[in-house]
Amino acid sequence: MSEQELKALRVRIDSLDEKVLELISERARCAQEVARVKMATLAEGEVPVFYRPEREAQVLKRVMERNKGPLGNEEMARLFREIMSSCLALEQPLKVAYLGPEGTFTQAAAMKHFGHAVISKPMAAIDEVFREVAAGAVNFGVVPVENSTEGAVNHTLDSFLEHDMVICGEVELRIHHHLLVGENTKTDSISRIYSHAQSLAQCRKWLDAHYPNVERVAVSSNAEAAKRVKGEWNSAAIAGDMAAGLYGLTRLAEKIEDRPDNSTRFLMIGSQEVPPTGDDKTSIIVSMSNRPGALHELLVPFHENGIDLTRIETRPSRSGKWTYVFFIDFAGHHRDPLVKSVLEQISQEAVALKVLGSYPKAVL
Numbered sequence: 001m002s003e004q005e006l007k008a009l010r011v012r013i014d015s016l017d018e019k020v021l022e023l024i025s026e027r028a029r030c031a032q033e034v035a036r037v038k039m040a041t042l043a044e045g046e047v048p049v050f051y052r053p054e055r056e057a058q059v060l061k062r063v064m065e066r067n068k069g070p071l072g073n074e075e076m077a078r079l080f081r082e083i084m085s086s087c088l089a090l091e092q093p094l095k096v097a098y099l100g101p102e103g104t105f106t107q108a109a110a111m112k113h114f115g116h117a118v119i120s121k122p123m124a125a126i127d128e129v130f131r132e133v134a135a136g137a138v139n140f141g142v143v144p145v146e147n148s149t150e151g152a153v154n155h156t157l158d159s160f161l162e163h164d165m166v167i168c169g170e171v172e173l174r175i176h177h178h179l180l181v182g183e184n185t186k187t188d189s190i191s192r193i194y195s196h197a198q199s200l201a202q203c204r205k206w207l208d209a210h211y212p213n214v215e216r217v218a219v220s221s222n223a224e225a226a227k228r229v230k231g232e233w234n235s236a237a238i239a240g241d242m243a244a245g246l247y248g249l250t251r252l253a254e255k256i257e258d259r260p261d262n263s264t265r266f267l268m269i270g271s272q273e274v275p276p277t278g279d280d281k282t283s284i285i286v287s288m289s290n291r292p293g294a295l296h297e298l299l300v301p302f303h304e305n306g307i308d309l310t311r312i313e314t315r316p317s318r319s320g321k322w323t324y325v326f327f328i329d330f331a332g333h334h335r336d337p338l339v340k341s342v343l344e345q346i347s348q349e350a351v352a353l354k355v356l357g358s359y360p361k362a363v364l
């Protein structure tokens, strides 16, 4: 390509950027107007709701449907995710608590879902995220709920039994783990590998093959593992990109997770009910009396009404020995007539039924 051609293309890019700039600003002014209308139409004593997850899901879907490339749908939606995040921050900056410390996958999930224009607050434990939301100190909380390799995150499920929370969104994140070392690490004498128990489990086979005799130490998070390694010469950490960048560690081996599709699903928790978008999920907790056929009775209404169950998990109920609660996710919104009737049928058989929330299926 000649210098001339390159120059002409750059002039064109500059002029397009000016248009993009003007359009983004116009969009941001529109969002400010939306905020003004929301405030003006409040009933007395009503609190304004600026963040509308159902609307955001629709915006992102529309973008993906209309996108003709060359940028991929996900890439384009990611850009719009950030534009919306900044527009919303003009209305009201969201406060979001997540399972910290900084650099965790949960933080990455929070950014993927809400964009970067939020005020984010790392919490030391899953239960603390729940408490922070319950106390009203933040608008939303982000917690991991299941991993495709290792299954349920029990702390999260148990926290739902103790707190009244509304699930208002979900996000899935592809989890890549790396073996990380610090500047001072003697890589041929590593005697300890730190990580979160879930991550150690997700890399079990790789560790058995490459470091069979090295002690595996479970710590509270991957970011904590990365932090520890910085000051030690004989240890390594298993963590992801964010933690590696944050603590300035180098990758001794990349993508060491046993399953290449290793993904974690995260939930957004808050107090706001989300209206239907037409492509939603609902999460419920049900406890049944301990008698033959109870689980069958619970599942029959879903089957008979053609409702797609996406997940079922069992946990001890904590209110009696050998009694259980079921966590069930299914397609649909609790306001859909069909779902409503299924929930009514179940509540007739169940000891207790609680709808944790209906929320848009993950778009990104």
Ligand SMILES: C=C(O[C@@H]1C=C(C(=O)O)C=C[C@H]1O)C(=O)O
Binding pocket: 030, 031, 034, 050, 051, 052, 053, 055, 056, 059, 083, 084, 085, 087, 088, 091
């Ligand atoms: C602009 C609005 O407020 C927020 C910002 C949105 C956006 O930038 O598109 C979408 C939904 C809300 O979270 C709205 O409710 O439409």
